[in-house]
Amino acid sequence: MAKTVVILGGAYAGVSLAHRLLKQTKPHVKDLKVILVSKNSHFYWNMASVRAIVPGALKEEQYSIPIEPGFAKYGPDSFEFVVGTAEGIDLEGKTVRVSVAAAEGKAAAGERAIAYDHLVLATGTRSVDAAMPWKAAGSGAEVLAVVAGLQERVRAAKHIVVAGAGTTGCEVAAELAYAYGKASKAKPEDRKEIVLLSGDPGVLGGDSLASSVAAELAKLGVETRPSSRVTGSRALEDGRTEVSLAGGDALATDLYLPTMGMAPNTEYVPPALLTERGFVDVDEAFRAKAAGAGDVWAAGDVVWKPRGSFVLTDKQAAGVAKNIDLALRGKPPVPVKTLPIDVMMVATGPERGAGRLGSVKVFSVFVYLIKGKTLGTQRLAGFVDGSAF
Structure with a gap:
C-alpha cells in the first residue's frame, strides 16, 4: 500500500523536504508518494526581495521560477504538485482540505480532500502588510506584480x-x-x-x-x-x-515601506497544534506536540523556533525528512539538530x-x-x- 507524505508550503522548507524524501527515502521506500501543496506556483527567493524592489537590480528569474518543472524527473507515481491553499486538517481522518486553484490544461478550481500518512506543515509566515514583498503572499503572478509595482514607486520617490x-x-x-x-x-x-x-x-x-x-x-x-x-x-x-x-x-x-510584523500562515491548523502566538508547537523531533497528531510534522518559519532563519529552516527540513524516513521504516524519530550557536x-x-x-x-x-x-x-x-x- 502506498505511503503518502503531504507537504503544505512551497517555499524553502517544503520544496527542500520534498526533494530530500524523493531522493533519499524513495529508493528504499518504493511505494512512497510525495504531494506538495503550494499557494504559489513559483518558488520565491524572498531573501532577495530587499534588492528586487530596486529597479534594474535583479531580473525576475533571479528570484522567482516555476516549482513544478523541478520535480518532473520523479514521475507522477512518485510526486504530485498541487497549486492550492490548505483550508483545514482532519487529524482523525488524516486528510487535508485544499482549495485548488484553476490552472491551464488542468482540472478546474475546486475543493479537494487529500489523504496522508504523514503531513508536514511548512506554510511559513507572511508580512502583516500584504502590499510588501518580504514574504510571498499569493500566486506567482501576484508576487511579481507587487515587486514590479514597488519598483515603479521607488523609481518615482x-x-x-x-x-x-x-x-x-x-x-x-x-x-x-x-x-x-x-x-x-x-x-x-x-x-x-x-x-x-x-x-x-x-x-x-x-x-x-x-x-x-x-x-x-x-x-x-x-x-x-x-x-x-x-x-x-x-x-x-x-x-x-x-x-x-x-x-x-x-x-x-513619497514612499512608506513597513518591514515590521510577521504573521504565521496557520489559519487552517487546528488550534490544539498551535502555540499562544499561533505558530505550530513541536517537540525536539519537530513533530506536533498535540495528542492525535503523531504523524504531523512542521519546519521553517511556521514554527519560529527559535526564530525565522534560512539556515535554521534548511536544518529543520533536513531533520524532518530524516525523521519521516525513520517513521516509514518503523523506527523512532531523533532530535533535530540545527545550529550550536x-x-x-x-x-x-x-x-x-x-x-x-x-x-x-x-x-x-x-x-x-x-x-x-x-x-x-x-x-x-x-x-x-x-x-x-
Whole structure:
C-alpha cells in the first residue's frame, strides 16, 4: 500500500523536504508518494526581495521560477504538485482540505480532500502588510506584480521611509541607499533621501551587531531615527503617506515601506497544534506536540523556533525528512539538530555587511561573500530542481 507524505508550503522548507524524501527515502521506500501543496506556483527567493524592489537590480528569474518543472524527473507515481491553499486538517481522518486553484490544461478550481500518512506543515509566515514583498503572499503572478509595482514607486520617490530596523528593514534601507542615497553613485537628480525608523533605541533590537550595522548604514547615507515607533499611517491627498509616531510626531514621505510584523500562515491548523502566538508547537523531533497528531510534522518559519532563519529552516527540513524516513521504516524519530550557536548576517548593500557567529563578530567581506554579493540567488535553481540536496 502506498505511503503518502503531504507537504503544505512551497517555499524553502517544503520544496527542500520534498526533494530530500524523493531522493533519499524513495529508493528504499518504493511505494512512497510525495504531494506538495503550494499557494504559489513559483518558488520565491524572498531573501532577495530587499534588492528586487530596486529597479534594474535583479531580473525576475533571479528570484522567482516555476516549482513544478523541478520535480518532473520523479514521475507522477512518485510526486504530485498541487497549486492550492490548505483550508483545514482532519487529524482523525488524516486528510487535508485544499482549495485548488484553476490552472491551464488542468482540472478546474475546486475543493479537494487529500489523504496522508504523514503531513508536514511548512506554510511559513507572511508580512502583516500584504502590499510588501518580504514574504510571498499569493500566486506567482501576484508576487511579481507587487515587486514590479514597488519598483515603479521607488523609481518615482524622492523621499522613502523604511519602518522597522530588524534585519529586513536594515537591508531594505541599505539597498535603497546604495542605489540612490547621498553617498551613492547615482546622478544628483536621481538621489533619494532614505530614512530608517527604529522603534528601539538602536537597530536590530539592541543586538551586539547593532553598532556595526548602524555604522554601515551611516556610510551609505541612511538617516536612522531611533526610538521612533510607528503607530499608524494614512494616505495624503497629494499621493504621499503620513507616518504617525508614538509621542505625536509625524512625517510625510513619497514612499512608506513597513518591514515590521510577521504573521504565521496557520489559519487552517487546528488550534490544539498551535502555540499562544499561533505558530505550530513541536517537540525536539519537530513533530506536533498535540495528542492525535503523531504523524504531523512542521519546519521553517511556521514554527519560529527559535526564530525565522534560512539556515535554521534548511536544518529543520533536513531533520524532518530524516525523521519521516525513520517513521516509514518503523523506527523512532531523533532530535533535530540545527545550529550550536546563534548566527546573524546582515547585508548592507551588495558590497558590505556585518555579522556574528555567536558572540564573535566576522569581517564585512565574509558577510559580503556569504550573503550580500548575491543574497543567495545563485542557489535558487538548485533548490527547485533538487540538485542542492
